[in-house]
Amino acid sequence: MLTEYTYIFAIGTFFALLEAYNNGANDVANAWATSVSSRSVTYQQAMVLCLVFEMTGALAVGARTASTIRNGIIPISAFNNDAPVQLLAFTCAAAGASIWVMWCTRHSAHVSSTYSLVASITGVGIASVGASRVNWGWSGGQGLGAIFAGLVMAPVASGCFGAIIFSLIKFVVHVRENPVRWAVFTSPFFFLIACTISTLSIVYKGSPNLGLDKRPAWFIASVTLGVGFGMMFLSALFFVPYTYCKVINRDYTLRIWHIWKGPMLFYRPRPEDADMIVVPDYAVIQHAGDSSAGHDSGLRRLSVQEANDMTTETKRPNEATADNKGSSTDSEIEDQTPPVVTQQSYKKLLAEAREAHHAELRKKKGPLGWAMRSLHNNPMGEGAIYERHNLAAAVKRVPAMVVVAALYGMSYDIHAAQVGVLGTPEGRRMDRVYSMAPKYSNEVEYLYSFVQVITACTASFAHGANDVGNAVGVWAAMYSAWRTGKTVGSRAPVPLWQIAVVALTICFGFITYGYNIMRVMGNKLTYHSPSRGSSMEMGAALTILIFSQYALPTSTSMCITGATVGVGLCNGNFKAVNWQRVGLLFFSWVMTIPIAALIGGGIMAVTLNTPSWGSG
Structure with a gap:
């Protein structure tokens, strides 16, 4: 044990956990912003679900990408069996990444914590062993060439997956004459996709923590399809009757524990005043500081005045103003200059x-x-x-x-x-x-608010499977070098307790500081709704899980952004996407690479070359 370097390990542990905290406050917050913005879940509900599924993904799959972060960028041989230098290198890498992401999160700037860590390790590698020793190539998917290729590959793949899923919803459900029924009876499809992909990520190539690495192909296929179709059957048996009563019959007396009655719910009598019950208005455009723009999170009974208003044609605010004044025309109203805001x-x-x-x-x-x-x-x-x-x-x-x-x-x-x-x-x-985005039936969107909970949990599972491995990689390398006094081997296992600690830290970051990113992301790329959000989250989750299967670190933020743009383009209009915000996000991703590399490399260069006490 390198007892004389315990203080370096302690500092490195602090920065490694700080980087994990920032990961939760930045990347996880961005991933859950879709569900919270669509009002499918509250922020408090997202905290609980994130904790459960982030931990599940981390403990079941999360060690896979750790080897790439730990060994793929700076080859082990580059340290010449000098464990203290390796310990110092990963300490500086964690410091560089955490400092940059913390500054960005504090200023509500959206960046990728994964690429911050990768860039910081690159800068540390240049400062410690030289640029020639850094693995710049593809190197079987573990070099910088493969990692930085994800800067384009991940958003594009997520965009394609998200667009395909939403296109299926659009043409199978939204454009139908009776879209609500189509939405209810096709909802088990999402259970099939979510459970199949999540199960495949655990059993394919074997979870390092479940001993599945030697299972034959027939076992993988049977378990994966069995779980997927099994959950599809259970959702058809329980979820479909529940949502049928909740959405189509507008049974406001139905409670979540009634879901266990299954098909018997089809025979549940419809409330006599069901026509007086409305679902949330998901077409409302929300603005900061405009609290009146919100809507209820569940079924709501109409007041007598609201019911009377629904029987008459209401005027737009501008038209009502014009009638009251008796002097303004529609063209004059349209030509009015918006108020100047300094x-x-x-x-x-x-x-x-x-x-x-x-x-x-x-x-x-x-x-x-x-x-x-x-x-x-x-x-x-x-x-x-x-x-x-x-x-x-x-x-x-x-x-x-x-x-x-x-x-x-x-x-x-x-x-x-x-x-x-x-x-x-x-x-x-x-x-x-x-x-520029068409607004679909509120009843359909209300149904997909239930579905989006499933897709959000799948996305959180995928984040735990990928980003926890990224965050724990440097800490595991520090711990191994400090405990054994030797440079970390390429096959050194990651202790399960470290994965659990990092996963909890990520969740804690999301719970306590995630709002700082969510409050500025929200619906800032395109129009959101539960059906769109479900497609975005599922597209991002598919991409993250595929990348993690091949030990390729990828950014959750990039995946959800790519899926959001892909779904936005399905509106059929190029202007349905806020390209200015997309450009700013891409600019922040690119600038993260040199800035994080300079911070990490600068700390390493100064620390490594500081004269020791008593040197002549």
Whole structure:
């Protein structure tokens, strides 16, 4: 054991876990933003589901890509059996990646934590063993050539998968005369795809943690298809009757535990006032700070006034204004110039929305409400921190700040805080993008909100299978070099407890800080709805699982972005995608490579060449 280098291992562990935390706050948040933006799940529900399926994917599959991160970029032979240098190298790599992603997450900038880590390792390799020793080629899918090829391959593959799945939904369900029934009775198809792909990712080539690496082909095929079609049969037996009553019959008295009645639910009497029940309005365009744009998350009873309003033709706001004034024509209204919003007024709108959210939190009971009230009632006063009144305020604020850091994200209103305030350039741009997308039946979208929970869980499983391996790779290398005093072998196993710790850290990052990315991503690429979101998540999950099968680290963010663009193009109009946002995302991915490499390589160069104590 390299006891004299324990402090380096401790520092490396801190940065490795910080990189995993940032992975959850950035990549996982982006993956779940589709479901939360479509209102298929709440942020709180996403936290629980993420924890379950992220851990499952990590423990079942997650060690596969660790060898690529650990050994594929810098060959083991390059360290010449110098374990302390290898320990230092991966410590600096974790530091470089975590510093860059943390800065980006703090400023709500969306980057790839996977490529940040890969680039940082590359920079460290150049600084420690020289550019000639870094594996720049394909190298059986483990070199930088293969990894950086994923910068294009992954988004394109995800876009194709997402477009194919949504096209099937569009032509099998949406364009039918009775789309709701088609949506209900074709929903088991998603169970088939999700369970087949997830099972295949575990048994094909064998999960390192389940001893499946020597199973024959017939075993893999039978288990995979058996699980897939088995879940399809169970969904047809239980899920279809439940959604039939919930969506078609609008049975608001139905509860989730009634799902076990299966086909008997078809004989359940329809409520007499079912016509007074409406489903969420998924066609609503949401703007930050416009709380009235939201809708309920489940079935809702119409009020008498709303029922009366539905029997008469309602006017658009602009038309009503014109009638009241009696002097404006439609052409004059269309020519009206939108209000001018300056940078100062834009920031003021965001600050007002944030303060309104904080005011609601201060009214709550429990630890978070107490903490928010403590911070509000004890502001820092004038003068320096050492002034007596500031010291007294700081003593009261520090415990409250700890509570807020742990619990604030769990109560964050993602929809009210999305950047894109009505009247700003971003808001007007998204209005134009949304107008290019056809809006389908709310009943159909409500059905797919149930389906999207399945696809979101599959995407979270896929993320655990891929990104946990990326994050744990450098930490496992540090631990092995520190514990054995030898450079890490190419076949060294990754301890299961390390995978579990990293997976939990990723989930913790999503729960406590993921809102910082979700609040600016949301529906900023194209129009979202549950049927579209299901296709996006399934397309991204397919790509991630295929890449992880071949030990190719890929970015969850890139996959979900590619799938989102692919589904957006299925609207039949090139303008249905916000290409400015797509360009900014691609620019951030590309710039991540040199910046993370410079940070990691710079730290390694300075540390490695620092004169030791007592050197002459």
